[in-house]
Amino acid sequence: MAEKEILVEVKNLNVTFGKGKSQFEAIKDVSFEIYKGETFGLVGESGSGKTTIGRAIMRINEVTGGQILFKGKQINGKIPRDWDREITQKIQMIFQDPMASLNERAKVDYIISEGLVNTKKFSNEIERQEKVRNALLQVGLLPEFASRFPHEFSGGQRQRIGIARALVMEPEFVIADEPISALDVSIRAQVLNLLSKLQQENNLTYLFIAHDLSIVRFITDRTAVIYKGNIVELAETEKLFNNPIHPYTRALISAVPEPNPHKERNKTVEIYDPSQHNYEKNPPSFVEVEEGHFVLANEEEIERYRETQKLGVSQ
Amino acid sequence: MGETQTKTKILSIENLIIKFKLRGQVLTAIRDISLDLYKGESLAIVGESGSGKSVLVKSIMGLLDKNGYIDQGKIIYKDDDLSQFKTEKDWLKIRGKEIAMVTQDPMTSLNPLKTIGKQIEEAVLLHQGLTGNEAYEKVLQLLRDVGIYDVEKRYKQYPHEFSGGMRQRIVIAIAIACNPKILICDEPTTALDVTIQAQILQLLKNLQEKYLLTTIYITHDLGVVAKVADRIAVMYAGDIIEVGKTDEIFFNAQHPYTWALISSLPQLGVKGEVLYSIKGTPPNLFKEIKGDAFAPRNPYALKIDYVERPPYFKLSETHFAKTWLLHPSAPKVEPPETLKKFFEEGRQYTNG
Numbered sequence: 001m002a003e004k005e006i007l008v009e010v011k012n013l014n015v016t017f018g019k020g021k022s023q024f025e026a027i028k029d030v031s032f033e034i035y036k037g038e039t040f041g042l043v044g045e046s047g048s049g050k051t052t053i054g055r056a057i058m059r060i061n062e063v064t065g066g067q068i069l070f071k072g073k074q075i076n077g078k079i080p081r082d083w084d085r086e087i088t089q090k091i092q093m094i095f096q097d098p099m100a101s102l103n104e105r106a107k108v109d110y111i112i113s114e115g116l117v118n119t120k121k122f123s124n125e126i127e128r129q130e131k132v133r134n135a136l137l138q139v140g141l142l143p144e145f146a147s148r149f150p151h152e153f154s155g156g157q158r159q160r161i162g163i164a165r166a167l168v169m170e171p172e173f174v175i176a177d178e179p180i181s182a183l184d185v186s187i188r189a190q191v192l193n194l195l196s197k198l199q200q201e202n203n204l205t206y207l208f209i210a211h212d213l214s215i216v217r218f219i220t221d222r223t224a225v226i227y228k229g230n231i232v233e234l235a236e237t238e239k240l241f242n243n244p245i246h247p248y249t250r251a252l253i254s255a256v257p258e259p260n261p262h263k264e265r266n267k268t269v270e271i272y273d274p275s276q277h278n279y280e281k282n283p284p285s286f287v288e289v290e291e292g293h294f295v296l297a298n299e300e301e302i303e304r305y306r307e308t309q310k311l312g313v314s315q
Numbered sequence: 316m317g318e319t320q321t322k323t324k325i326l327s328i329e330n331l332i333i334k335f336k337l338r339g340q341v342l343t344a345i346r347d348i349s350l351d352l353y354k355g356e357s358l359a360i361v362g363e364s365g366s367g368k369s370v371l372v373k374s375i376m377g378l379l380d381k382n383g384y385i386d387q388g389k390i391i392y393k394d395d396d397l398s399q400f401k402t403e404k405d406w407l408k409i410r411g412k413e414i415a416m417v418t419q420d421p422m423t424s425l426n427p428l429k430t431i432g433k434q435i436e437e438a439v440l441l442h443q444g445l446t447g448n449e450a451y452e453k454v455l456q457l458l459r460d461v462g463i464y465d466v467e468k469r470y471k472q473y474p475h476e477f478s479g480g481m482r483q484r485i486v487i488a489i490a491i492a493c494n495p496k497i498l499i500c501d502e503p504t505t506a507l508d509v510t511i512q513a514q515i516l517q518l519l520k521n522l523q524e525k526y527l528l529t530t531i532y533i534t535h536d537l538g539v540v541a542k543v544a545d546r547i548a549v550m551y552a553g554d555i556i557e558v559g560k561t562d563e564i565f566f567n568a569q570h571p572y573t574w575a576l577i578s579s580l581p582q583l584g585v586k587g588e589v590l591y592s593i594k595g596t597p598p599n600l601f602k603e604i605k606g607d608a609f610a611p612r613n614p615y616a617l618k619i620d621y622v623e624r625p626p627y628f629k630l631s632e633t634h635f636a637k638t639w640l641l642h643p644s645a646p647k648v649e650p651p652e653t654l655k656k657f658f659e660e661g662r663q664y665t666n667g
Contacts, residue, residue, distance in 0.1 A: 045508035045509070045510065045511075046508055154596055156596065184363040184535065185363060185535050185576060186575065186576065186579060186593040188579070189579035189581075189590045189592030190592040190593075192581070192590055192592075193589050193590055193592055196589070211508065211509065212509075214580070215581045217581065218582075218584045218586060219581075238586075251510055255509040255510045255513040256509055257509075257513070257536065257538020258538055258541060258582070259537040259540075259565070259582055259583075260541055260660075261541040261542075261544075261561045261565055262661070262665070263541075263664070264538065264541040265541075265542065269510075271510075
């Protein structure tokens, strides 16, 4: 298990917005690794910083402290131009709202091949068209659609165009920031299936950012829960859902509505109270409580979690 | 009938057809819907965007866009037929006082230039005629009722000083300010985080009891429905294709569209396998729909589905579905395997 190849590594990441008095620390000392070929989920509520992490890896947001490594080489800060060009192509992003993320005045053909043009990833016009065609086919759209404008498509189709735009660059790592939360229920399943299919066909690694835990549970292999700029818990997805340790994770999971009226009405929703932590004297660290299961806690809490966890097993 | 258990109808929609004029074309948004709302119940209307669920409730409030009109049918509330209302003056008798609404996005439904106290007071002044100290006290009471602390201080604050969940509480306070009989909640929690969503839903449930409200929830989230609804109406392409008690829809659904909707929930999916998904897209409502609107996307579609629109088939006193599959001479069709398991698991709760 330990032999897994690390594709992306985030080390002690810190992102701070603003200056002086209005400074705001959005990401506080966050570290995690993403293995090649997996889907890594990042969940949290709005304002928790999950998108900021995605954008920091995309190099849209500047990193204030720490390091981001892709294939073992640093990608933040000052880097050689060749490497810069390579990661521009290898790391792609799928955005949340397909209504807002496509240029209304450009044809699909242009939207998809803009990245190709910028990185000169084709030798002639025929090759470019071929690439656009393939990308469209891969996401389940017809090649003829290349000559149309975005407004001619439905939300689900637009999201497919957004995915094709990422795919055409032949990326290795794709950051999907809430890729289906703006879509209709019946379309969500289609796009989720498409993402899984593309992952297998193209050997992709995903960073899946979402707030909907039921979707995260379905699609991700490992999940990190983020609260106010800190990762509070990280584990294999099933482990995390079956045995959440941090009180915030527990509250978050308990709040997810279940599609079963009896279970839903009888369940107790746990409420997370951040003041329960006594971090002034005894600061927390990111501790591995069992293999691959990390929790942000101080020593005293670890003791307590260990105990309650044992109780949970023996029941 | 006539027993004390028989629920009284509070609102009755009869054969409603709503159309919109759009760029010289006519779109039929609501295609012949009939629906009764009973006093004290909580009804959830479920459907995708474009299914007409918002149009339906907007017509009850008289809030249809200018190019939309009621082509046929009645909306009976008390002794009035709301579909005949023409002027704003007519609607003001109903809107707010009798039927109020909580909208989706608390970020846009409040006035950023007024303190929230004044905004709630507006509703109290307009509809209840309270003034001065009386109105002030009433507003404080409303704020407390929706779970806001430190009300005197909060009264003087502006919307931007509140979080999303708190703003939604204020929107709810405005909605219940005039003691409405019916409260329509249009996707009340879609814009909110899960932990806040749970709180707001609980608040709405509590208020329903306290203020004796009849509520209509519009949502596409079956988890929300599971929490709040007594009855569910499933809408597709401007029609209610299945309606029943919550248990009946969740664990004994009969329409293939309802099946598909439940099956495509990620909770029912198995990791690493393909999640059930509905093929294609909803029909174009500019065109006349022949037969069952869901037929082209329906793997169980029969020939007749393309020809004739199915009527309601009665499954119980409360459960009706519009699908030819329920016709006595239709072939027997089983729901997908995962769904059958889900149904069985659910029925254990119902019986146990």
